[in-house]
Amino acid sequence: MAAGTWNDARTMLAEIGGLSRFTGRFFREAFRPRFEWGELLQRSYVNGYLSFPLVGITAFIMGIVLTVQSRPTLARFGAEAMLPSMVAISVVREIAPVITALICAGKIGSSMGAELGSMRVTEQIDAMEVSGTNPFRYLAVTRIWSTVLMVPLLVVMADAIAIWACFIGVNMQRSVSWALFQQQVLDAVVFSDVVPALIKSVFFGLAIGVVGCYKGFHTEKGTAGVGQAAHSAVVTASLLVFIIDLVAVQVTGILGFN
Amino acid sequence: MASENTRSIKLGAFVLVGLILLLGGLYLLGTKRDLFSHTLMVSARFTEVNGLRTGDNVRYAGIDVGTVKGIRILSDTVVLVTMLVRADEARHIRTDAVARIASDGLMGSKLVALEAGDGSGGPIAEGAELHSLHGLDTDAMLRTLSRSNDNLVAITTDLRALTHGLNAEGGLPALFKDTVLVQDVRAAVADAAATAANARDLTARVDRLVQGLQAGQGALGALLADTATDRRFRDLVTALQQAAGPLLHASAELDRFTTGLHAPGGLGHVLVDDTAVTQGLRRVVANLDTSSATLNEDLRALQRNWFFRRYFKEKEKEKEKR
Numbered sequence: 001m002a003a004g005t006w007n008d009a010r011t012m013l014a015e016i017g018g019l020s021r022f023t024g025r026f027f028r029e030a031f032r033p034r035f036e037w038g039e040l041l042q043r044s045y046v047n048g049y050l051s052f053p054l055v056g057i058t059a060f061i062m063g064i065v066l067t068v069q070s071r072p073t074l075a076r077f078g079a080e081a082m083l084p085s086m087v088a089i090s091v092v093r094e095i096a097p098v099i100t101a102l103i104c105a106g107k108i109g110s111s112m113g114a115e116l117g118s119m120r121v122t123e124q125i126d127a128m129e130v131s132g133t134n135p136f137r138y139l140a141v142t143r144i145w146s147t148v149l150m151v152p153l154l155v156v157m158a159d160a161i162a163i164w165a166c167f168i169g170v171n172m173q174r175s176v177s178w179a180l181f182q183q184q185v186l187d188a189v190v191f192s193d194v195v196p197a198l199i200k201s202v203f204f205g206l207a208i209g210v211v212g213c214y215k216g217f218h219t220e221k222g223t224a225g226v227g228q229a230a231h232s233a234v235v236t237a238s239l240l241v242f243i244i245d246l247v248a249v250q251v252t253g254i255l256g257f258n
Numbered sequence: 259m260a261s262e263n264t265r266s267i268k269l270g271a272f273v274l275v276g277l278i279l280l281l282g283g284l285y286l287l288g289t290k291r292d293l294f295s296h297t298l299m300v301s302a303r304f305t306e307v308n309g310l311r312t313g314d315n316v317r318y319a320g321i322d323v324g325t326v327k328g329i330r331i332l333s334d335t336v337v338l339v340t341m342l343v344r345a346d347e348a349r350h351i352r353t354d355a356v357a358r359i360a361s362d363g364l365m366g367s368k369l370v371a372l373e374a375g376d377g378s379g380g381p382i383a384e385g386a387e388l389h390s391l392h393g394l395d396t397d398a399m400l401r402t403l404s405r406s407n408d409n410l411v412a413i414t415t416d417l418r419a420l421t422h423g424l425n426a427e428g429g430l431p432a433l434f435k436d437t438v439l440v441q442d443v444r445a446a447v448a449d450a451a452a453t454a455a456n457a458r459d460l461t462a463r464v465d466r467l468v469q470g471l472q473a474g475q476g477a478l479g480a481l482l483a484d485t486a487t488d489r490r491f492r493d494l495v496t497a498l499q500q501a502a503g504p505l506l507h508a509s510a511e512l513d514r515f516t517t518g519l520h521a522p523g524g525l526g527h528v529l530v531d532d533t534a535v536t537q538g539l540r541r542v543v544a545n546l547d548t549s550s551a552t553l554n555e556d557l558r559a560l561q562r563n564w565f566f567r568r569y570f571k572e573k574e575k576e577k578e579k580r
């Protein structure tokens with residue numbers, strides 16, 4: 001029992017160490033020319049554009065649900081007019097970044113782990129090394145850059161869609177003009193809500209990309225390992241999203257943004 | 259290749275839309291916080307700011323005209339609040355405007371409310387310092403509300419006791435149900451109506467009487483209407499006025515006499531206030547009394563004297579004869 005726990009701990013520490021080294025290698029390679037622009041655009045299209053429908057639908061549903069669920073509580077205090085403000089702040093600061101990151105962790109992280117894992121077990125990555133191509137630069141750096149750039153963009157879109165959904169949710173039971181709604185949202189949301197959320201989403205994108213690529217690059221045990229890499233990438237990336245969120249809350253609190 | 263171009267276009271549109279949303283949102287937030295408009299910085303000193311924070315609104319005449327730029331403690335009793343006020347709105351705000359800490363509704367955030375003064379000052383300029391006023395303290399309001407509630411409870415308790423007393427047996431409802439009382443009230447009302455009718459009749463009679471007097475009817479009317487009587491009365495008054503002059507003179511003389519009588523050295527003063535004279539007079543009276551007694555005794559002795567005895571006997575006989 002104790003030996004099993006020790007082995008699990010060792011495995012976990014090895015994962016953390018390997019992930020850290022992989023991240024360090026990304027930062028070493030990320031700013032060196034020459035960039036693989038074509039692959040970066042391709043990955044951005046896949047990770048960003050193709051993820052937008054899923055993120056958009058989820059954000060819309062979250063905006064409506066949050067509005068409808070919050071209304072009775074606020075109505076009990078006679079503060080129903082504060083619904084747009086409350087939902088907007090919740091969405092911008094927390095809901096949109098975290099939900100988007102979790103969707104990306106599920107969709108992008110798993111696809112990266114599976115794709116790169118397949119390339120690893122079919123020795124395509126080894127072949128690239130043999131042919132003189134740097135597989136890390138071509139495969140990992142472009143993918144990680146794409147998630148770093150696309151996740152914040154998806155978060156901004158999720159913010160906009162969720163707030164629009166909130167407007168629909170508010171108007172489901174009472175009539176509020178778009179001008180008044182917009183005024184209430186802009187009164188409530190400040191830069192200290194938006195900027196930390198965007199910075200946080202950059203780290204979410206970095207974590208999703210790094211974990212997905214790391215799991216794919218270190219796939220073992222044939223095709224069974226591919227599925228495990230995809231699964232592990234989703235779980236680890238999701239866990240990291242929550243850890244980064246926790247750290248971000250503490251840091252923004254210390255900096256006085258809360 | 260065509261597929262790759264399509265993907266690039268889609269990705270470009272996606273990125274463009276995302277960037278527009280991001281920059282548009284940031285621009286709207288910046289506009290709301292006056293980052294892109296010309297502003298004036300003004301300040302006000304408060305003893306406390308009741309939880310005011312940087313970024314809270316500055317409101318003038320119910321319109322948001324700026325934001326709080328900074329809050330700084332200057333001393334143990336002075337807090338300096340600096341505000342950014344949009345230049346367009348600032349030209350309507352005078353230097354005699356008063357700043358106070360207010361609240362955006364009962365549950366809303368704090369704000370600085372600028373209230374117009376008497377309009378004597380000029381428009382505010384960069385760096386102007388406004389006068390401040392203590393705002394409404396929510397705690398004080400709640401304390402007052404608590405006292406009002408206590409008073410309300412006391413009032414409702416008294417009211418309940420009062421209504422309970424009224425509803426009790428013999429209370430007001432019982433009075434309404436008392437038929438005897440109702441009959442008494444009706445009788446009283448009927449008496450009051452009769453009294454009013456009598457009073458009206460009496461008033462009419464008095465009116466007729468006065469009209470008759472004015473028309474010279476009856477003895478009193480004839481007297482009032484008689485011009486000869488009126489003339490005689492006027493003559494009487496004139497005679498009285500003429501007689502009043504000598505009377506006044508006589509009265510003045512009498513007054514002067516009595517004044518002299520009571521003046522120091524006057525007869526009245528000597529008799530009343532001079533104790534020496536009084537004592538002397540008393541002695542004189544006593545001596546007179548003694549002398550009269552002695553004289554009386556001498557006269558009695560004289561009556562018995564043989565020389566005068568015959569005279570007194572004849573005097574007695576004459577008295578008896580009468």
